[in-house]
Amino acid sequence: MTRKIDFKRELDCYSARRDTPRIVQVPELRYLMVDGHGDPNTPAFAEATATLYPVAYRLKFASRTNLDRDYVVMPLEGLWWAEDMEGFTAARDKARWDWTLMIMTPDWITEDMVTEAVEQVGAKNRPTRLDDLRLEPLAEGLCVQALHIGSYDDEAGLLRHMHHEFIPGHGLTMVGTHHEIYLGDARRVEPAKLRTILRQPVARTG
Incomplete structure (x- = not known):
């Protein structure tokens, strides 16, 4: 029987310590993606998922x-951004957020396989956003990440530490887009026990 690969165990970039930022090198990976805008507690977010x-x-x-x-x-993973990022990290003005929801796929999954899978999924109970799904690479490179345990609305403190203390304190500057990896299913896990990797791509300032 073929060994079942769990990329969360194979790839170091899916490992993080609670409330303790660390610097990681993220390889180029490929994802199924769907874009959206606005509060994640709306039907649009659920439709993308x-x-x-x-x-x-x-x-x-x-x-x-x-x-x-x-x-x-x-x-499930998500890229998040806003015209004013303080509206994301501090004010948490969710109506102004833009996002891309993603699921990483192995590099041997081809475009033809995705096209066939989309056709098969669409043949019955077709998802609303199926025509918007795409397969795309993402190369984040150098990143800072940490594990948050708790409600998504309680991420701001850890994000402030990462953005305003850890990153500049290590001679880094933020680039790219805020990235979250949802290790718990919010539909089945109580908010206090949710586990989310918070990732920020960075570049060296020197």
């Missing part, structure tokens, strides 16, 4: 059946 997961699982089954390569479907 409901589009990504069926395609991700269809790809997993196709890989296992046709390629004899099995893997654990990766967690």
Whole structure:
């Protein structure tokens, strides 16, 4: 039987310590992506999630059946930004947020496999955002990340520490887009126990 790969264990960039930022090197990875705007507690966010997961699982089954390569479907991830990033880290003005929801896929998953998976998913109970789904690489490179345990609304303190203390204190400056990796399912886990990796791409200032 083929070994089932869990990329959360294989890739160092999916490891983080609670409330303790560290510098990591993130390789270029490929993701299924769907874009959106506004408060994540709205139908648009749920529709994007409901589009990504069926395609991700269809790809997993196709890989296992046709390629004899099995893997654990990766967690939901999100890129987040706003015209004024203080509205994200401090004011938490969710109506002004832009986001891209993502699920990482192995590098052996081809565009043709994604096209076929989308067609199969769309044949029955077609997700609302299926036409907006794409496969795209993301190269973040040097990043700072830490594990937050608790409600998403309680992330601000750790983000302030990362952005205003740890990053400048290590001769770094923020670049790219704030990135979150959701290791817990908010539909099944109480807010106090949610585990989220908070990642910020950086560059050296020297």
